[in-house]
Amino acid sequence: MTAAVRALRGATTVDADTAEQVRARTVALLQAMLDRNGVHHDDIISVLFTATDDIHSVFPATAARDVGFGDIPLICARELDIVDATERCIRVLMHLTTERARDELRHVYLEGAAGLRDDLPE
Incomplete structure (x- = not known):
C-alpha cells in the first residue's frame, strides 16, 4: 500500500486545570x-x-512543543460548550502520512475521556 x-x-x-497537569496529560x-x-x-x-x-492554564500545544513537536504545525481551539459534555477535556486530531488503512489506526482515549468512544477497538 x-x-x-x-x-x-x-x-x-x-483532574485540575494546572499547567503541570495539562502538560503531563497532553504528553x-x-x-x-x-x-x-x-x-x-516525520510522519506527522x-x-x-x-x-x-474550563481549561485556561496553558495551551496543550505548549506541551507538544516541549517534547519535540516544535517543527510541526500546531494549533489550539476552544471545544464547543455542550451541556453535560466531558469536563476538563483535551482532544487531539493528528494528521499524518501512513501506509496503514484507515480501519487499522487505533485512536487513543485516556483518563476521563476513555468512555467517549467505547465503540473503538483497543
Whole structure:
C-alpha cells in the first residue's frame, strides 16, 4: 500500500486545570497515539488541539512543543460548550502520512475521556 494522509484522534482529561497537569496529560496522550500506531515524528503533518472552556492554564500545544513537536504545525481551539459534555477535556486530531488503512489506526482515549468512544477497538 502507498502512503496516504490519515487522521488520528485522541482525547484525555485533567483532574485540575494546572499547567503541570495539562502538560503531563497532553504528553502522555501524544506518546500513546504515536506508540500505539507506530507513528514517527516525520510522519506527522499537523496537530489540532481543542480544550473545553474550563481549561485556561496553558495551551496543550505548549506541551507538544516541549517534547519535540516544535517543527510541526500546531494549533489550539476552544471545544464547543455542550451541556453535560466531558469536563476538563483535551482532544487531539493528528494528521499524518501512513501506509496503514484507515480501519487499522487505533485512536487513543485516556483518563476521563476513555468512555467517549467505547465503540473503538483497543
